[in-house]
Amino acid sequence: MANERLRSLEDVEKEIATVLQCAGNIVLELSKDKQNASFLDRQLVQFQSSVNRVESELSSQIRYLTQVATGQPHEGSTYSARKDCQMALNRAEYAKVKLGDLGRTCEVMLEQPQHQQQQI
Amino acid sequence: MATQRVLPQSKESLLQNYNKRLKDDIKSIMDNFTEIIKTAKIEDETQVSRATQAEQDHYEMHVRAANIVRAGESLMKLVSDLKQFLILNDFPSVNDAISLQNQQLRSLQDECDKKLTSLRDEIAVDLYELEEEYYSSSYSQWDTTDLPLCEAFRRRDSWASSDSSCSSTQGDQEYMDGAITQEVNPTQHHLNGHGTTSGDKP
Numbered sequence: 001m002a003n004e005r006l007r008s009l010e011d012v013e014k015e016i017a018t019v020l021q022c023a024g025n026i027v028l029e030l031s032k033d034k035q036n037a038s039f040l041d042r043q044l045v046q047f048q049s050s051v052n053r054v055e056s057e058l059s060s061q062i063r064y065l066t067q068v069a070t071g072q073p074h075e076g077s078t079y080s081a082r083k084d085c086q087m088a089l090n091r092a093e094y095a096k097v098k099l100g101d102l103g104r105t106c107e108v109m110l111e112q113p114q115h116q117q118q119q120i
Numbered sequence: 121m122a123t124q125r126v127l128p129q130s131k132e133s134l135l136q137n138y139n140k141r142l143k144d145d146i147k148s149i150m151d152n153f154t155e156i157i158k159t160a161k162i163e164d165e166t167q168v169s170r171a172t173q174a175e176q177d178h179y180e181m182h183v184r185a186a187n188i189v190r191a192g193e194s195l196m197k198l199v200s201d202l203k204q205f206l207i208l209n210d211f212p213s214v215n216d217a218i219s220l221q222n223q224q225l226r227s228l229q230d231e232c233d234k235k236l237t238s239l240r241d242e243i244a245v246d247l248y249e250l251e252e253e254y255y256s257s258s259y260s261q262w263d264t265t266d267l268p269l270c271e272a273f274r275r276r277d278s279w280a281s282s283d284s285s286c287s288s289t290q291g292d293q294e295y296m297d298g299a300i301t302q303e304v305n306p307t308q309h310h311l312n313g314h315g316t317t318s319g320d321k322p
Contacts (some may be wrong), residue, residue, distance in 0.1 A: 005210070005213065006207075007207065009199050009202060013196060013199050016192055016196060017192075019149065019192065020188065020192045021152055021190055022188065023149075023153050023188060027160075027181075027185070030157070030160050035199050039151060049152065051146060051149065054146070054195065055146050058142050058195075058198070058199070058202070059139075059142065061206070062135055062202070064210075065135060065205060065209065065210070066135050066209055067243050068134075068209070068211065068212065069135070069209040070131075070209070071124075071130070071131050074208070074209075074211060074214050076214065076218045077218070078221045078222050078225065079219055079259060081174070081221070081225040081229075082225055082227070083220040084223040084225070084229050085226070085228050085232075086231040087229075088228070088232040088233055088236075089232060089234075091232070091234050091236060092235070092236055095236060095239065095257070099243075099247070110141040
């Protein structure tokens, strides 16, 4: 499904942000007088894994597109089904309007004898 | 299954361009970061004074950090371009999305029409009674050539019953009597119609 591919690309975007974040944390830690070696190791491992993940994911997406893409534009559409559905909704709306008219007519007719009785 | 297709030049060059950008940006990030880490190493022997070397190292790190950020920004742009390309050119997923949308729209249309049909059936029953009441009252202004719904149903029922069994001939006669008396005395037809039909229906 296309949604999965688009979601994986969004995850790639988050990974790129993680890459930059890890690089910044490492440089920040190195700038201190006393560095925490385990923290540096963790950040470095995360940096490398994120970079590898970004590269592999984007390469696989480009490979898939090379296999799937043609030069032609896609000419499919949902116009006919959408039009049919719109017509069905219009039918329902029309029926509602007509029933409303009928209801109002009945109410008017019911009120008239009462008025006539009151006048008498 | 993945046969190499001959893509148009523009698409193929576009995808090659994407590959190149990916490789360049990843290489830029790795190289610049490695150089920053190397520059962070404090050396005892320097060709210029320590202050100058520190200043130079500071400027170099600044530029390399900016390069890393630029490469990251370029990768984000690449991801955006890939998303756009995927939406426009990934035909299997576009076909899936179109068929799913069509299916949803058709099911909505079917549900709407089914509800309208059931509403029509319910209203037909009420309309039958309303017309019967109206056309048998003294307020009606219908002419004999225009059949009301209740009369049309009665005549259809009488035709159907005459085809199926012969015991309804008496009912037919009474129906005809009812129809004749309707023109003469509308108020009595209502009672007669109900009295006769309840006895004659099989």
